[in-house]
Amino acid sequence: MEQIKNMDAKSWYKNKFAEFEKSLNGEAKSLSHLSKKESINKLDEISFPDLKDEDWKYTNVSAVIKENFLPAQLCKPSVSLEIEKYLFDFTDSSLLVFENGIFNEKLSKIHRQKNVFIGSLKSFSLIDETNFQKNVKFRKTTAFDFLNESFGADGFALIIGDKTTLEKPVQVLFINGNADEKVLSSPRIFITVGKFSEADVILNFVGDNDNYYLTNINTAVQLDENSNLNLFKIQNESKKSFHFDNINISQSANSTLNHFNISFGGKLSRNGLSSNLIGEGAECNFNGLYIANENQHVDNHTFVNHAVANCNSNETYKGILDDLSRGVFNGKILVAKDAQKTNAYQSNKTILLSDKSRIDTKPQLEIFADDVKCSHGATVGRLDEQALFYIISRGIPSDLAKSMLIRAFANDVIEKVNLSELKEQLNHMIFENLHRTEI
Amino acid sequence: MLSIKNLEAKVEDKQILMGLNLEINAGEVHAIMGPNGSGKSTLANVLAGNQGYEVIGGEAVFNGKNLFDLSAEDRAREGLFLAFQYPIEINGISNSVFLKTAINEIRKYKGRDEISPKEFLTLIREKAKILGMDDSLVSRSVNAGFSGGEKKRNEILQLLMLNPKLAILDETDSGLDIDALKIVSQGVNVFKSPENAIVLVTHYQRLLNYIVPDFVHVLYKGKIIKSGTKDLALELEERGYDWLIKEEAEA
Numbered sequence: 001m002e003q004i005k006n007m008d009a010k011s012w013y014k015n016k017f018a019e020f021e022k023s024l025n026g027e028a029k030s031l032s033h034l035s036k037k038e039s040i041n042k043l044d045e046i047s048f049p050d051l052k053d054e055d056w057k058y059t060n061v062s063a064v065i066k067e068n069f070l071p072a073q074l075c076k077p078s079v080s081l082e083i084e085k086y087l088f089d090f091t092d093s094s095l096l097v098f099e100n101g102i103f104n105e106k107l108s109k110i111h112r113q114k115n116v117f118i119g120s121l122k123s124f125s126l127i128d129e130t131n132f133q134k135n136v137k138f139r140k141t142t143a144f145d146f147l148n149e150s151f152g153a154d155g156f157a158l159i160i161g162d163k164t165t166l167e168k169p170v171q172v173l174f175i176n177g178n179a180d181e182k183v184l185s186s187p188r189i190f191i192t193v194g195k196f197s198e199a200d201v202i203l204n205f206v207g208d209n210d211n212y213y214l215t216n217i218n219t220a221v222q223l224d225e226n227s228n229l230n231l232f233k234i235q236n237e238s239k240k241s242f243h244f245d246n247i248n249i250s251q252s253a254n255s256t257l258n259h260f261n262i263s264f265g266g267k268l269s270r271n272g273l274s275s276n277l278i279g280e281g282a283e284c285n286f287n288g289l290y291i292a293n294e295n296q297h298v299d300n301h302t303f304v305n306h307a308v309a310n311c312n313s314n315e316t317y318k319g320i321l322d323d324l325s326r327g328v329f330n331g332k333i334l335v336a337k338d339a340q341k342t343n344a345y346q347s348n349k350t351i352l353l354s355d356k357s358r359i360d361t362k363p364q365l366e367i368f369a370d371d372v373k374c375s376h377g378a379t380v381g382r383l384d385e386q387a388l389f390y391i392i393s394r395g396i397p398s399d400l401a402k403s404m405l406i407r408a409f410a411n412d413v414i415e416k417v418n419l420s421e422l423k424e425q426l427n428h429m430i431f432e433n434l435h436r437t438e439i
Numbered sequence: 440m441l442s443i444k445n446l447e448a449k450v451e452d453k454q455i456l457m458g459l460n461l462e463i464n465a466g467e468v469h470a471i472m473g474p475n476g477s478g479k480s481t482l483a484n485v486l487a488g489n490q491g492y493e494v495i496g497g498e499a500v501f502n503g504k505n506l507f508d509l510s511a512e513d514r515a516r517e518g519l520f521l522a523f524q525y526p527i528e529i530n531g532i533s534n535s536v537f538l539k540t541a542i543n544e545i546r547k548y549k550g551r552d553e554i555s556p557k558e559f560l561t562l563i564r565e566k567a568k569i570l571g572m573d574d575s576l577v578s579r580s581v582n583a584g585f586s587g588g589e590k591k592r593n594e595i596l597q598l599l600m601l602n603p604k605l606a607i608l609d610e611t612d613s614g615l616d617i618d619a620l621k622i623v624s625q626g627v628n629v630f631k632s633p634e635n636a637i638v639l640v641t642h643y644q645r646l647l648n649y650i651v652p653d654f655v656h657v658l659y660k661g662k663i664i665k666s667g668t669k670d671l672a673l674e675l676e677e678r679g680y681d682w683l684i685k686e687e688a689e690a
Contacts, residue, residue: 386491389487391537392512393511393512397544404537
């Protein structure tokens with residue numbers, strides 16, 4: 001049965017690709033279109049992942065494959081788009097808006113800066129198409145990645161030259177599912193931070209709760225020597241939506257990445273996040289917070305590749321799961337034979353707020369060097385009864401006491417957020433999503 | 440103020456309190472002493488409403504209300520306070536938010552208006568000063584990263600801020616050096632008034648040099664086997680509990 005359904009999805013997307021191709025005029029022979037064509041052909045050859053695949057053991061994507069989502073290019077443009085309610089309130093930031101993966105210039109407000117390109121991936125590709133095809137690479141392994149390339153019309157590009165500090169944080173809003181049809185949104189994100197350069201980037205994925213759609217992203221990040229990037233991914237989408245992201249980061253010597261993966265999820269979300277530490281002195285900090293309730297499913301797969309010596313990685317993933325929700329954490333750390341003096345730490349902690357929520361957590365350490373410091377730990381538990389009693393014994397009602405402990409639990413991740421405006425708003429979102437009294 | 444009659448309680452499947460009687464009136468300070476495992480902490484937790492402890496017999500009337508009919512939060516709102524032996528750390532919740540929330544919940548219960556930010560700040564500064572605590576404490580997370588002594592001091596700050604009718608101090612003196620003990624005792628003595636009462640659960644007579652009790656009770660195997668004045672504590676310090684236990688066995 002599975003096989004037939006798979007075929008269905010493939011022929012559906014193949015047909016849609018042909019339709020989309022017809023709508024192209026001169027562009028059909030362009031380099032970017034050729035790689036799209038390659039991808040749709042590749043999609044035909046490979047299968048979507050299933051539960052037999054070790055990496056997808058706990059995440060069943062059959063519901064996604066069964067559905068026929070219409071690529072955004074083929075959807076009717078929406079009449080209106082309300083963005084205010086989704087925005088993070090910053091005194092000053094650049095704003096880019098993508099509607100179903102396609103750039104909406106009118107709603108965007110870009111703060112231009114010397115030595116920096118901020119804009120849509122499409123406009124960036126038009127600057128020098130040959131070079132773009134050569135240099136802008138997205139890692140493709142699963143069927144979702146090839147699907148992304150096939151229909152990935154646009155996306156976000158941030159290219160920062162050397163010795164440049166991005167003056168204002170960039171807020172990138174991806175509004176998905178805003179269409180009459182069940183839409184497939186395929187944004188691509190490309191970020192390069194030059195030597196000795198710095199940036200704060202917020203990628204915010206949203207969608208209205210009634211909308212049924214698929215967001216399928218591919219993200220490529222390159223950090224040059226001595227660069228520093230604070231990259232926030234915040235996902236707060238429709239509880240009927242599906243979300244797949246494949247994030248690949250490459251870090252040169254002495255670069256620092258602070259990645260925040262704040263996931264309020266959709267119906268089913270899968271975040272693939274991997275960093276390659278290929279230059280000595282690189283540091284990678286993965287901070288994750290996953291909050292889910294009802295029948296949400298959130299899967300975080302992370303990978304840190306210590307390819308060279310003297311690098312640090314620090315991973316803290318925390319989750320709060322209520323109702324029937326389900327979480328998956330798979331954190332792999334690979335320390336290569338020559339990667340001596342590696343420091344690699346990983347921790348995954350989950351609080352289950354209901355008897356029926358569940359987490360499957362799996363740390364994977366593969367260490368081939370002998371002079372390293374590595375540790376990992378995972379805990380699963382409930383809100384601490386003694387701590388609850390302590391708070392309640394001060395006259396505070398139990399629901400508020402629970403909220404205090406939830407905030408305390410999430411605080412390990414939230415306190416590391418360097419943008420103060422974002423901090424409070426994230427806290428607010430935690431309680432809003434869990435339908436609990438805010439504290 | 441508090442009248443406990445034939446109180447029996449268990450933890451998991453083990454009965455700890457075996458019919459305990461105690462009368463506490465306003466203006467009094469009671470010390471409860473006794474060997475390890477005699478039920479001192481159980482008594483404190485049962486009175487405060489810890490759900491890990493189950494009352495299986497007897498009653499406790501607190502200012503005319505049956506204590507065991509009240510939820511833990513309502514007991515606090517009625518004026519009962521427990522200073523914990525092991526205070527909990529709450530990262531990300533400031534002392535100020537925590538105490539303001541508690542004060543306002545208690546006020547709400549009594550049908551009073553919320554405390555104004557200005558009033559709150561004046562109050563917390565005044566109380567922190569008594570305990571020699573820094574102003575910056577207000578914005579620090581509850582007990583987070585505090586030393587053992589600082590945590591105990593913070594319990595007393597909460598006591599002064601909430602100003603209950605009955606304060607139960609569960610081994611507040613444990614782990615304190617002599618300076619910290621003096622400060623904590625000073626805080627408790629500032630709290631003490633003819634309108635309220637204090638129960639000190641302690642192992643050591645040392646505390647009672649600073650907070651002088653009107654009554655000293657010895658708890659053994661879930662019952663009070665001897666009551667006396669502060670002199671009893673001195674005698675216990677000297678002779679231990681064995682003679683009392685022997686006396687009890689003979690009786």
